[in-house]
Amino acid sequence: MSVSRAGREAAAQTPASGLADAVARAAAVRDGWVREMMAWHFSPETGCPFWLEWKEGAGWDPRDRVQGVRDLALFGFFQDDWLRYTPLGKWIPHAYRGKPYHVFETGGTTGMPKQRLNWNDFQTDYAAFSEKLNPQGFPFGADWLHLGPTGPRRLRLAVEYLANIRGGACFHIDLDPRWVVRLKKQGQTGILDDYMDHLMEQTVVLLKHRPIRSMYATPRLLEALAERLSLPGVGIVGVFCGGTSMSPQVTRFLVEEVLEGKVQFEPTYGNVLMGVAYAKPLEPEDEWSVVYYGPQPRAVLRVVDPADPTQDVDYGAWGRVLLSTMTREFFMPNMLERDEARRAPPCALYPWDGGRDVRPFQRMGERIVEGVY
């Protein structure tokens, strides 16, 4: 396990007064949004059967008692299985009845996946994300390539939507992440190599014959692609990257060597349940460690103590990611993610808490590889 600059942020950074004002304003907007969402999800005209029935069982009305993000603790922790086995109809808010929707599933997990219904959320998320993108790396009118999971994934449609609203087309490589996970678990490295070659061959063909300038890729696929061609050499000017964790060293390697220091790099953290969390632009003092900020107020990220997930950890300390998503289509309070991060203070661009160096959550007592003989 790599440890990066342990304790570098141990001392909480006190926001300057300008930042303090921004933090207060953002908190007020967020808490106002929480009250609006309580009114929406727990009113019979607009809410979905799942939460209305939950309210009856709980014996209290969130519209009265949940006034801000801190009060979300009253819901306890959201159960994964609710998204696996609840009949889909129970998740349809009354306000959306009869309107067509998508069913999106979580990425590479095997077994019954978590599912989320979508009417307009992904378009909202990616329209907001689009505004964050620098036109130098993601020029308007440019065509895109999506080198990431397809099938029942939100990302497949989201990247295409992103390309479209920026005036471009989107090309796709068909990728099944569950097949990759299965091959890895079985140690089938030969077949895994073949599958990677299969993906890369298609990608190289597209990049040669279409004027693609921007792309989405996972870190692994980006590395594999750069082993076959020069990304700036084929005209790529911007890469939006996510899907798996990136240590500071991986981030640095991607920027300096894979993208040859010539391509705009936009790391993100996200999933179907949250949407897309933005990265604070990297500064030299970050030493390649990326800080992500949830797309407030639609989703709120906290970094909490694994032993007592009701408590935030100190700034700079490692903790587990706790996610609350609140849109008109979907309400998911206090979902413990399978990720951990170091809690980061608000910044001028995103005046709320963030998470640094996000990576898979490692429980105590993980297998120790004995390097003997």
Add this chain to the structure above:
Amino acid sequence: MPAPHIPALRLGRPYASADRAPVPDYRSGEALAWISQVNSALIRRDLFRPDGEAAGGRALPAADLLETARRAGELFARETLPLGEETQSPDAFITQVSASTGLPCPLVRRHVRRIAELCAHLPEVLRGLIREDDLSLLDGGWVKHNGAVRAFAPQTPALGVVMPSNSPGVNTLWLPAIVMKVAVALKPGRDDPWTPYRLFQALLAAGLPADALSYYPTDHEGAMAILRSAGRSLLFGDDETTAPWRGDSRVEIHGPGRSKVLIGEDLLDAAGTLEVCISSILENSGRSCTNASTIVVPRRGAEIAEALAARLATVEPRPPEDEEAKLAAFVRPEIAERIDAAIEQGLRGGGAVDVTGAVRGGGRLVRAHGGTYLLPTIIRCDSLAHPLANREFLFPFASVVEIPEMEMAEAIGPSLVVTALTRNETVIRRLLAAPHIGRLHIGPIPTWQVAWDQPHEGNLFELLYRRRALQVGEISAPVPGRS
């Protein structure tokens, strides 16, 4: 003073990674150094470079490389060398290795001597591996003696090495590759990043071209990248680590040795028999694959086990600086606890007795001098099939089993080193014919003792070069190499 930073070396160039891991002192937990950790794709990128032909000192004559290695051995043992941007004296090196691996200082010093000696004896080592006196074979690729041509083709520009942490001396296994003109891409063991780094610095200071050496501290995935990208590799590890690579001709596996001492009827009472057993079990605190983990006798097993136990029970933990210290501490106490529990479980099943326990009158897991130790342990087992009988642990541990003399060679199964204490020619003949014995010592030679002109485990030259058929006819243009 802040803990030093040890960079990676990419084809000889220092590289400070954005990810760093501490090397902790096993007693205090404090970082002795911070090591740059590189990602797997970086390793692949380096090893895929097509300029392998020029790398690894290929242009230098073998004679020069031998001299470079000899000088490097002296520098390694005696001089202050770079450690990242700091420097490291020979004494500091001993202390640091001891503090991160748990090996007492006198044992680390022994490894330093062994590495320096290997560097000085490389000509003999190479002649032993290549079975050719004329080392200019490595320059031209072929030699001709008395009309007979011997030619070899290199199989890879780079040797991948995934190192263990158990003892610095294992670095002697990859060292000859340098003179065989093959670059080395090495992942250091987690607890001993020091030794290969210092050896690299010694080789660079002695004049080896920098691009011959890559030092990649990395994770499991990075290790896989080395094994899959280098044309040939050495992999050290337990059965679980090495299992996926068994049968892969690119990878030479160095796993558990299950080394043994066999005693014949004729030498059961001979002077020195016990000494050979004790030395084979105890050397290097039992951490090596060449340590004996089973003592095989034709009869009188209980009596021999008791004699060994009486001697080994006197060995106790001492402070790491103590010149008499023979036992290594466990860097991760939980591993010692797990081993202790595994032995206890084996004993509960019956058919085995802890003879040392009876002599010592206490448990084998002890905490002393700030560390966790397992005390030397002799287990008398009813048969070699007992779960503790053919088992090897990271401390001085051996079982004693009875097997009729004429059945020993067949019954012992795969064994890296076998020391046979017998003059019985039939027994010796059977041992010589046994395909599952890696190295055979006939006579009072402890299992751990190496001969420079004999391969250790596998043959590095045969891993890196393949015999090639070569015929050279009369042609007008000169053919490079020797005639």
